[in-house]
Amino acid sequence: MDNNNTKAAAKIILANAEAKLGKIKNTKIPPTTELKIQTRRNLTAGEIQMCQQIFKDSIDYSKVLLHRGILGFESEFAITPNGEIFFPVSEYDNVQDFSKSKVSGESKCFFIHEMTHVWQYQQGLANWLHGIKHGCKLDYSSEAYSNDLKTNKLKGYVTDILGKDKEKKFNEFNMEQQAELIEMWFDAGWLQNVNPKRNHHIQSVRLSGYVERILRDFLHNPYDKSLLPINP
């Protein structure tokens, strides 16, 4: 290839490169899709109304946050250490509003149980500390039979209100048992039309008179701090 031919070849290569570059420059970059996953939310108006039937306005509902998982991690259980509820990711994603009629009885009870911990925290209980203590006693990792619910439950949650807990006042139950009792009261009183063949509902209705006696002071005045567990 002589010098002229080399120059001509170089021009062609350059022209092709410029043409390609032009094409790239003129190609519009497609917009990226931004996927936002909401990781926490406030209570809905319906959830607040549902809670007011039990806790009245003893809870400052505007302070309550519901979180997706524990710091972004999946967990089997919910924890409510500081007046905010950390739900399992699946529960958080599946239920946008616990007050809706399509939500299962189990989920509604789950929510009311955790809201009891919010109530305890806002009345002054250090739930996070007592949660650690229960953990150390294996209350969250070993099971025992619940005479009240006719099934096995985690040890810290078990109540026996017709037996050994017969004489106990509300503040003599630990923080998990208090949540269980309020859950039973809620199930018996408000979930008659939410799959009433559930075992939890049947046992809650069976014991509702006894539960009402234990909860009488609480239902009358949920603002009363002396109702917090003596041995949380």
Ligand SMILES: [Zn+2]
């Ligand atoms: Zn609990």
